[in-house]
Amino acid sequence: xxxxxxxxEEKRExxxxxxxxxxxxKDREEVLGKYHPDYMGGTKRxxxxxxxxxxxxxxGIIDLLEAKPVLAPKDVDLSKIDYDxxxxxxxxxxxxxxxxxxxYESGVPKDKILIxxxxxxxxxxxxxxxxxxxxxxxPEDNPALHYLDxxxxxxxxxxxxxxxxxxxxxxxIISWHEDLGVMYDRNEDGEFQELSGGGTCxxxxxxCKDYSGMELMRNIRDEARNLEIPVLEFCPVAELLMDDKGxxxxxxxxxxxxxxxxxxxxxxxxxxxxxxGRLHLANYPTTNHYGATGDxxxxxxxxxxxxxxxxxxxxxxxxxxxxxPLVGILSTEKIRGLxxxxxxxxxxxxxxxxxxRDVESAMFIQECKQGRGxxxxxxxxxxxxxxxxxxxxxxxxxxxxxxxxxxxxxxxxGIDMTKHPILVYPTLHYQNGGVEINEKTETRVPGLFAAxxxxxxxxxxxxxxxxxxxxxxxxxxxxxxxxxxxxxKAKIGKLTLNHLDKYNKMxxxxxxxxAKTAPIIxxxxxxxxxxxxxxxxx
Amino acid sequence: xxxxxxxLLEKPDIKKAEDxxxxxxxxxxxxxxxxxxxxxxxxxxxxxEYAGYRYIRGCGCRAGFCGxxxxxxxIEDEQKLGFDLACQKVVExxxxxxxxxxxxxxxxxYEIEKIKPTESTILEIYPEIARCVSCNTCTKSxxxxxxxxxxxxxxxxxxxxxxxxxxxxxxQCGLCAMRCPADIKHYHVSQLARRLRxxxxxxxxxxxxxxxxxxxxxxxxxxxxxLIKMDKKEIMELYKxxxxxxxxxxxxxx
Numbered sequence: 001x002x003x004x005x006x007x008x009e010e011k012r013e014x015x016x017x018x019x020x021x022x023x024x025x026k027d028r029e030e031v032l033g034k035y036h037p038d039y040m041g042g043t044k045r046x047x048x049x050x051x052x053x054x055x056x057x058x059x060g061i062i063d064l065l066e067a068k069p070v071l072a073p074k075d076v077d078l079s080k081i082d083y084d085x086x087x088x089x090x091x092x093x094x095x096x097x098x099x100x101x102x103x104y105e106s107g108v109p110k111d112k113i114l115i116x117x118x119x120x121x122x123x124x125x126x127x128x129x130x131x132x133x134x135x136x137x138x139p140e141d142n143p144a145l146h147y148l149d150x151x152x153x154x155x156x157x158x159x160x161x162x163x164x165x166x167x168x169x170x171x172x173i174i175s176w177h178e179d180l181g182v183m184y185d186r187n188e189d190g191e192f193q194e195l196s197g198g199g200t201c202x203x204x205x206x207x208c209k210d211y212s213g214m215e216l217m218r219n220i221r222d223e224a225r226n227l228e229i230p231v232l233e234f235c236p237v238a239e240l241l242m243d244d245k246g247x248x249x250x251x252x253x254x255x256x257x258x259x260x261x262x263x264x265x266x267x268x269x270x271x272x273x274x275x276x277g278r279l280h281l282a283n284y285p286t287t288n289h290y291g292a293t294g295d296x297x298x299x300x301x302x303x304x305x306x307x308x309x310x311x312x313x314x315x316x317x318x319x320x321x322x323x324x325p326l327v328g329i330l331s332t333e334k335i336r337g338l339x340x341x342x343x344x345x346x347x348x349x350x351x352x353x354x355x356x357r358d359v360e361s362a363m364f365i366q367e368c369k370q371g372r373g374x375x376x377x378x379x380x381x382x383x384x385x386x387x388x389x390x391x392x393x394x395x396x397x398x399x400x401x402x403x404x405x406x407x408x409x410x411x412x413x414g415i416d417m418t419k420h421p422i423l424v425y426p427t428l429h430y431q432n433g434g435v436e437i438n439e440k441t442e443t444r445v446p447g448l449f450a451a452x453x454x455x456x457x458x459x460x461x462x463x464x465x466x467x468x469x470x471x472x473x474x475x476x477x478x479x480x481x482x483x484x485x486x487x488x489k490a491k492i493g494k495l496t497l498n499h500l501d502k503y504n505k506m507x508x509x510x511x512x513x514x515a516k517t518a519p520i521i522x523x524x525x526x527x528x529x530x531x532x533x534x535x536x537x538x
Numbered sequence: 539x540x541x542x543x544x545x546l547l548e549k550p551d552i553k554k555a556e557d558x559x560x561x562x563x564x565x566x567x568x569x570x571x572x573x574x575x576x577x578x579x580x581x582x583x584x585x586x587e588y589a590g591y592r593y594i595r596g597c598g599c600r601a602g603f604c605g606x607x608x609x610x611x612x613i614e615d616e617q618k619l620g621f622d623l624a625c626q627k628v629v630e631x632x633x634x635x636x637x638x639x640x641x642x643x644x645x646x647x648y649e650i651e652k653i654k655p656t657e658s659t660i661l662e663i664y665p666e667i668a669r670c671v672s673c674n675t676c677t678k679s680x681x682x683x684x685x686x687x688x689x690x691x692x693x694x695x696x697x698x699x700x701x702x703x704x705x706x707x708x709x710q711c712g713l714c715a716m717r718c719p720a721d722i723k724h725y726h727v728s729q730l731a732r733r734l735r736x737x738x739x740x741x742x743x744x745x746x747x748x749x750x751x752x753x754x755x756x757x758x759x760x761x762x763x764x765l766i767k768m769d770k771k772e773i774m775e776l777y778k779x780x781x782x783x784x785x786x787x788x789x790x791x792x
Contacts, residue, residue, distance in 0.1 A: 181733030190741025530590030
């Protein structure tokens, strides 16, 4: 690696004087077809079972949809109810917590709300978002322009009414954040500092240093704790419960530490389980948190909800490839925005630095597959991002002031990004689609609402940066409000898990004999040696 | 197929730790006192997994943002205790380590709408901060290198904005609170300071309140409705030809 860095240093001046030009549409399509997992053969297939039979989805998701439901109905006694609530919220991240606050405000008593979560309250992708949140509030901007960006960025596949809600609710959301006490980056006159982002026509990204998601999540969670909204941690819901009228009526939770199940009856259920980066679709490392295993998609599908846009994934070109502890973690797009150029192992540039995310990623992958990538001591491929160029372009100290978070991250491992290039490789970042919802966050199954990354339709086939923090706030809020309305009228019938028996029968009829079960709840990262010697005797 | 074979087959094949071991050599770590040989260069988190542990607690975002994996360690024959995040700290030879599965630190409950940001607000809600003995152990335990003791002293003096600023990068792992001889719950104290500042001390945006009024008057409904009804070709053209404000500026990004 040091030899390669020498080449990068020697050629730096030349590389800066001769930039690579943007690609033609034809060249873009060609490299996407060959190296982007959305377009390559072998990453997707048609689903053989359920309401979306015939739909093209990523293999890793189909594997789970075609697996046996993890819960056997005969193991669960539904006559004893452990928690009897009005509103069950599955997932303690951004969407779920926001939903709880607005459900409470809309009249659901706090002891009739239950947030149930797989890990700790707040362990979620929401906490990790760095960049910021898009809100059209400047005079030179407006929600219609924001709508156009969302819809065009999604390749015109979004559900228009959801994109409209995202753009129009945004200013109200940020005002609510001000009331909560979120510390946004502001100018001296109190106006927000607003940056641009990929695919946006106006500067509208509001940030809290590069800890935007953490600052939002901390405040929202603190408010839920002040209100004493009940939260059950380390108890993922394994399957939804239904009643004899075909409504979703709660869920069966699984205590990860005692292995007990709990029957939770609820008049309305909000699915806020987040994304699926930990499925490592197309074998990518991921920026996602430990619990992002797509459980919500699976249990909702078992209950008859339909899915949207899971034939695309968002891979981000600049995941870290070195050092090993950082593999898959994000290095912000801003680094390229400030002038750092991607280089191969010979120190040569090979791509225009600011192609769209999918194209830039495909070019990085091509470079590595064709043997011009750098291989780390732990076997990870990558290409250089020549960060010292930023200081040459904008003057000493620029990196320290504009990329403080990144500097801290690399400094932890003795890497000085102001003097040496960093190594990057594409990483799995976001689940664009999910369970289809409408403007009221209703799914097609009565009693089941969904909000946040688990839902589908808001972003179409591609999410723009800054719109996921916005998503969990806008639709978390709507889920809280509309579910609160719903519970006032809802009547639950006799509880049942018959939908799982039915699903098993469908699998049988489709002649699917997978040994897998789903949802998987947590990813498996134990060493192969340890697993292969493990005995099942205790 | 046995369950074990199934697990091995389905394991994500991102990078085989076994190959790593061959290339980088091994170190000996003591997980809660038990010796394991693990590949050098792994984080504490990945080393535990390599050794056969499957996380339930002690693992969250795996990227240094959530504070779930605070770890306490001591290298054999060394005096000092070390504090870090398991997902960010690389294993060292002869490292004795244990993770903190939970932090019992009670948080005060308050109604943010009803309290006011006075000099004594934080002291009234968290009176124990007055017992700070300035030992600086909190600062030394912080995996984010935050000047924890400094922000507590600012809080004691009623300097809410400064306390909020210094503490901003806190990931709320709780190591400070577990080490404090005065039983201060630092990370809850600073959460209160930041909310007080964000709500009461920072100047509000005028642009935002104007925009909210416009939305209340349904100023943009018609325009968005028009975009929704527009045929695909027309809106695609509109999208492609729209003016981009930041064409020549620095871009942000996540």
